[in-house]
Amino acid sequence: MSLTVDALTETLVQVRQKQPVVHVITNWVTAGDVAGTLHAVGARPIMAFALEEVNDIVSGANALVLNLGTPDPSRIKAMLQAGRRANSLGRPVIFDPVGVGASRFRAEAAERILSDLRIAIIRGNRAEIGALAGMGGELRGIDTATAPPDLRAAAGTLSLRTEAVVAVTGPQDLVVSGGKAVIVENGHPMMSQVTGMGCRLTALIGAFAAVETDLIAATVGAIAFFGLAGEQAALRAEGPGTFKAAFLDAIYSLTPAEFQRGLKLTEQKIR
Amino acid sequence: MSLTVDALTETLVQVRQKQPVVHVITNWVTAGDVAGTLHAVGARPIMAFALEEVNDIVSGANALVLNLGTPDPSRIKAMLQAGRRANSLGRPVIFDPVGVGASRFRAEAAERILSDLRIAIIRGNRAEIGALAGMGGELRGIDTATAPPDLRAAAGTLSLRTEAVVAVTGPQDLVVSGGKAVIVENGHPMMSQVTGMGCRLTALIGAFAAVETDLIAATVGAIAFFGLAGEQAALRAEGPGTFKAAFLDAIYSLTPAEFQRGLKLTEQKIR
Amino acid sequence: MSLTVDALTETLVQVRQKQPVVHVITNWVTAGDVAGTLHAVGARPIMAFALEEVNDIVSGANALVLNLGTPDPSRIKAMLQAGRRANSLGRPVIFDPVGVGASRFRAEAAERILSDLRIAIIRGNRAEIGALAGMGGELRGIDTATAPPDLRAAAGTLSLRTEAVVAVTGPQDLVVSGGKAVIVENGHPMMSQVTGMGCRLTALIGAFAAVETDLIAATVGAIAFFGLAGEQAALRAEGPGTFKAAFLDAIYSLTPAEFQRGLKLTEQKIR
Numbered sequence: 001m002s003l004t005v006d007a008l009t010e011t012l013v014q015v016r017q018k019q020p021v022v023h024v025i026t027n028w029v030t031a032g033d034v035a036g037t038l039h040a041v042g043a044r045p046i047m048a049f050a051l052e053e054v055n056d057i058v059s060g061a062n063a064l065v066l067n068l069g070t071p072d073p074s075r076i077k078a079m080l081q082a083g084r085r086a087n088s089l090g091r092p093v094i095f096d097p098v099g100v101g102a103s104r105f106r107a108e109a110a111e112r113i114l115s116d117l118r119i120a121i122i123r124g125n126r127a128e129i130g131a132l133a134g135m136g137g138e139l140r141g142i143d144t145a146t147a148p149p150d151l152r153a154a155a156g157t158l159s160l161r162t163e164a165v166v167a168v169t170g171p172q173d174l175v176v177s178g179g180k181a182v183i184v185e186n187g188h189p190m191m192s193q194v195t196g197m198g199c200r201l202t203a204l205i206g207a208f209a210a211v212e213t214d215l216i217a218a219t220v221g222a223i224a225f226f227g228l229a230g231e232q233a234a235l236r237a238e239g240p241g242t243f244k245a246a247f248l249d250a251i252y253s254l255t256p257a258e259f260q261r262g263l264k265l266t267e268q269k270i271r
Numbered sequence: 272m273s274l275t276v277d278a279l280t281e282t283l284v285q286v287r288q289k290q291p292v293v294h295v296i297t298n299w300v301t302a303g304d305v306a307g308t309l310h311a312v313g314a315r316p317i318m319a320f321a322l323e324e325v326n327d328i329v330s331g332a333n334a335l336v337l338n339l340g341t342p343d344p345s346r347i348k349a350m351l352q353a354g355r356r357a358n359s360l361g362r363p364v365i366f367d368p369v370g371v372g373a374s375r376f377r378a379e380a381a382e383r384i385l386s387d388l389r390i391a392i393i394r395g396n397r398a399e400i401g402a403l404a405g406m407g408g409e410l411r412g413i414d415t416a417t418a419p420p421d422l423r424a425a426a427g428t429l430s431l432r433t434e435a436v437v438a439v440t441g442p443q444d445l446v447v448s449g450g451k452a453v454i455v456e457n458g459h460p461m462m463s464q465v466t467g468m469g470c471r472l473t474a475l476i477g478a479f480a481a482v483e484t485d486l487i488a489a490t491v492g493a494i495a496f497f498g499l500a501g502e503q504a505a506l507r508a509e510g511p512g513t514f515k516a517a518f519l520d521a522i523y524s525l526t527p528a529e530f531q532r533g534l535k536l537t538e539q540k541i542r
Numbered sequence: 543m544s545l546t547v548d549a550l551t552e553t554l555v556q557v558r559q560k561q562p563v564v565h566v567i568t569n570w571v572t573a574g575d576v577a578g579t580l581h582a583v584g585a586r587p588i589m590a591f592a593l594e595e596v597n598d599i600v601s602g603a604n605a606l607v608l609n610l611g612t613p614d615p616s617r618i619k620a621m622l623q624a625g626r627r628a629n630s631l632g633r634p635v636i637f638d639p640v641g642v643g644a645s646r647f648r649a650e651a652a653e654r655i656l657s658d659l660r661i662a663i664i665r666g667n668r669a670e671i672g673a674l675a676g677m678g679g680e681l682r683g684i685d686t687a688t689a690p691p692d693l694r695a696a697a698g699t700l701s702l703r704t705e706a707v708v709a710v711t712g713p714q715d716l717v718v719s720g721g722k723a724v725i726v727e728n729g730h731p732m733m734s735q736v737t738g739m740g741c742r743l744t745a746l747i748g749a750f751a752a753v754e755t756d757l758i759a760a761t762v763g764a765i766a767f768f769g770l771a772g773e774q775a776a777l778r779a780e781g782p783g784t785f786k787a788a789f790l791d792a793i794y795s796l797t798p799a800e801f802q803r804g805l806k807l808t809e810q811k812i813r
Binding site: 298299300301303304340341342343344370373374375376377464465466467508509510511512513515516 | 570573574577578581582587588589590591592594595598599602786787788789790791792793794795
Binding site for chain 1: 569570571572574575611612613614615641644645646647648735736737738779780781782783784786787
């Protein structure tokens with residue numbers, strides 16, 4: 001199995017060498033930050049959402065990221081169309097169910113995305129994954145949430161149903177697939193004070209999945225890298241504003257050697 | 272009356288403790304900065320504009336903020352629908368008439384919003400408030416304006432007509448309601464060099480109004496807090512870029528004690 | 543001819559004095575950064591894209607900037623309508639064919655814009671200008687590209703066909719019009735690591751073209767100024783995050799004297 005420190009480090013090296021194109025259909029609130037994060041890690045973001053062009057765009061991309069923030073019916077349609085094309089081309093589709101518990105419209109759109117498309121990886125916070133799994137979890141605003149009663153069970157259930165790798169991020173990050181769970185303990189509390197960190201991370205997972213076919217390795221690698229960048233940034237930040245700048249710097253400059261030294265993972269079996 | 276320093280400080284403490292959910296229907300140019308500001312003060316932003324979901328979203332929110340920037344007919348429709356729901360639920364609706372003098376479309380949309388909805392607080396720059404009051408004021412671009420001939424009369428007229436608290440911000444900030452006027456003298460000239468400061472402030476007023484039923488106190492408290500954060504940020508900034516980062520840091524870290532010490536208010540009667 | 547150092551410096555002084563209003567119809571990914579850049583140089587940005595208001599908005603503006611990023615049919619329609627109005631009013635129209643090689647939809651929209659409107663200045667990266675000129679150039683993602691085989695010929699062909707000044711920016715910047723070419727060698731490699739630098743530059747060219755009728759001078763002046771701001775910012779940056787902040791500071795504070803001293807231009811004849 002590929003969750004060795006060396007294999008994860010190699011994935012980072014591959015992102016920077018291959019510079020994968022990542023097509024992102026996303027909310028406009030954090031779109032600039034998402035593109036900037038992909039750019040800083042060495043990937044090539046392309047944002048496009050018109051039905052008239054998403055087929056062309058996804059055909060030229062190495063991964064597709066779907067983000068449910070600020071949804072409207074035509075964006076959801078574009079997600080489904082781009083997702084089908086990505087599926088037929090064998091490109092990984094990564095899904096971020098932003099605020100899925102906040103409206104029936106988002107819940108139905110998420111259901112549609114999960115039933116019509118083959119999703120490779122789902123990343124959400126605790127409430128979002130709880131809601132998707134049908135196991136509760138309350139959402140208040142975006143980026144904050146209360147947890148469902150049994151987080152691991154919720155993620156496991158969702159992973160079984162969708163056959164996707166499921167990542168639940170928060171104070172501690174959990175990646176579940178089949179009967180396996182990995183806990184990532186990199187990160188820093190300041191990351192929860194910045195808007196759109198989840199959106200950035202989901203896009204970064206897309207960049208890793210574009211170069212690494214082992215989807216658990218891609219997910220775990222991206223989450224640990226993201227957390228490490230947050231740890232580095234926190235050393236230079238005095239609040240969320242300076243943190244944002246230092247974080248983008250760290251995404252750009254964090255070396256494979258630092259990545260290798262800093263990783264904090266624990267693998268577990270789910271009974 | 273509640274404009275004591277202690278009461279205003281208590282409002283800041285309440286925002287951070289209660290972490291109100293603020294639903295913002297806004298332009299996409301500054302949406303990320305608006306969400307970041309709400310997040311930094313401890314509130315929970317949720318951006319949503321589709322007719323299909325605004326009723327659900329506003330039902331889960333403690334305040335609704337409507338921002339007229341980059342308008343289109345479907346966003347205006349969503350504002351009206353969300354506003355009616357907020358009115359029926361008794362949640363405060365805060366309105367920012369961005370660029371209202373720049374097109375007939377914005378003028379008509381603003382008129383519709385003011386006539387169909389019960390607006391709690393209106394915040395604009397001098398030209399915007401002048402235009403809304405039907406008393407002139409010229410707008411050139413966004414964020415800059417010439418003043419109507421009698422600013423206080425314009426704000427007073429608009430407040431009488433709408434029964435809203437009216438805040439006019441600029442080099443000096445004026446809050447008018449009924450026969451009362453409060454002048455806030457916190458702030459820093461660098462704030463006028465940064466795009467979207469008005470949008471951020473209107474959203475912040477929403478967070479304060481979500482926890483404080485005295486709408487003048489909520490407005491004055493938010494404006495003074497915002498100005499103080501600007502004063503702190505200016506000490507660390509070398510231009511609008513570093514100012515933006517330092518400002519978000521200050522919104523996050525400005526303490527109640529600093530707020531209490533720094534407030535600069537003057538109350539006046541309007542004849 | 544007006545490409546003297548004194549004349550270019552005077553253009554910068556004029557932008558800051560006249561504070562031209564620049565109407566920008568653009569993608570939402572970088573809209574905030576574009577507005578911020580215009581604001582920092584002293585211009586007045588106004589973003590508006592609804593068919594219902596673009597005529598009013600462009601009538602109050604001194605230049606119109608059209609940016610092809612994240613396009614959809616209604617935004618393209620608004621661009622055409624606003625462009626026609628700008629043409630009839632004699633205001634310069636600046637076009638940025640973002641990602642034009644990435645989809646048939648963008649290619650057709652760009653063709654329509656070039657055939658229906660009188661474009662004053664076109665700015666793109668090497669792949670975009672190559673694609674517009676029908677001379678190849680491959681686009682992968684946004685902000686990165688491979689060059690067409692003969693860059694100068696591509697720009698020259700496009701300039702002849704459209705009668706526009708054509709600017710190709712990248713490691714070296716080339717401005718072509720009629721039989722003349724100017725090479726600008728200001729800039730810094732870190733500029734290629736930040737998302738949306740091209741969008742910012744195109745908007746800045748709009749601000750310069752709003753105050754300077756010699757369109758080559760306006761284009762060269764804006765590009766050199768932008769590059770110099772990048773050089774200054776790189777001295778203070780540790781990565782793309784801190785660079786973004788320092789860059790906005792430099793746009794705001796770079797003096798005419800620094801501009802005059804720092805300019806690196808070469809003029810050439812095209813055979």
